[in-house]
Amino acid sequence: MGHGPRTSEKRMKKDKETKREEADVYVAKTPEDIEDDKMKEEVLENTPERIVSVFVTKVPYTFTEKTFANLFVKYKKFVYKTRAFLFKNGVCKGFGFVDVIDKENANRIIREMNGLEVEGEDGPHQLVLELSEKLAYVKQTKCFVCGKTGHTKSNCPEVVEAQKKDKENIQNLKKQIDAKDKNDSKKKKSAVTVKTGKN
Numbered sequence: 001m002g003h004g005p006r007t008s009e010k011r012m013k014k015d016k017e018t019k020r021e022e023a024d025v026y027v028a029k030t031p032e033d034i035e036d037d038k039m040k041e042e043v044l045e046n047t048p049e050r051i052v053s054v055f056v057t058k059v060p061y062t063f064t065e066k067t068f069a070n071l072f073v074k075y076k077k078f079v080y081k082t083r084a085f086l087f088k089n090g091v092c093k094g095f096g097f098v099d100v101i102d103k104e105n106a107n108r109i110i111r112e113m114n115g116l117e118v119e120g121e122d123g124p125h126q127l128v129l130e131l132s133e134k135l136a137y138v139k140q141t142k143c144f145v146c147g148k149t150g151h152t153k154s155n156c157p158e159v160v161e162a163q164k165k166d167k168e169n170i171q172n173l174k175k176q177i178d179a180k181d182k183n184d185s186k187k188k189k190s191a192v193t194v195k196t197g198k199n
Contacts, residue, residue, distance in 0.1 A: 056129050058128050059084060059125065061093075078100055145158055
């Protein structure tokens with residue numbers, strides 16, 4: 001009996017500590033972070049349908065998402081998103097993308113930052129920036145399934161249609177198997193009743 005209240009008291013203290021730690025985590029936003037969030041919301045409201053990506057290479061392997069993003073802090077009014085590509089262990093793969101709201105500003109970033117020297121653990125690195133041709137590539141290439149332009153294999157209407165048919169065929173096969181199983185179980189039941197009836 002005396003053991004129960006002590007346990008619940010310890011639990012309450014533990015819960016209070018946990019709540020306090022969580023509160024500290026939530027309060028940790030700085031005024032700069034809040035300002036950045038507001039700017040990003042403004043950018044999102046004014047973002048066109050197509051965003052231009054700038055491909056950045058020669059990024060030091062010691063860079064994190066944050067250090068990569070900090071390179072483009074002075075362009076934050078028209079940078080939609082930055083993405084440094086990392087391995088599972090957190091080491092940078094040496095490249096990343098900067099999504100910019102229009103081509104004009106993307107070209108400005110390339111002009112101003114191409115060849116910029118940044119320090120890494122293994123010495124200085126000169127960044128190489130270029131427009132990503134991903135969107136143009138999708139428009140110009142032909143789908144190797146149907147030969148038409150404007151889409152890739154995964155979005156090809158013929159592939160989508162074939163996948164639908166496959167799905168329907170699988171469902172029909174399942175129905176046939178279920179019907180056969182029901183017939184087999186009925187036959188077994190009738191065979192059992194016939195055997196028991198003879199005895």
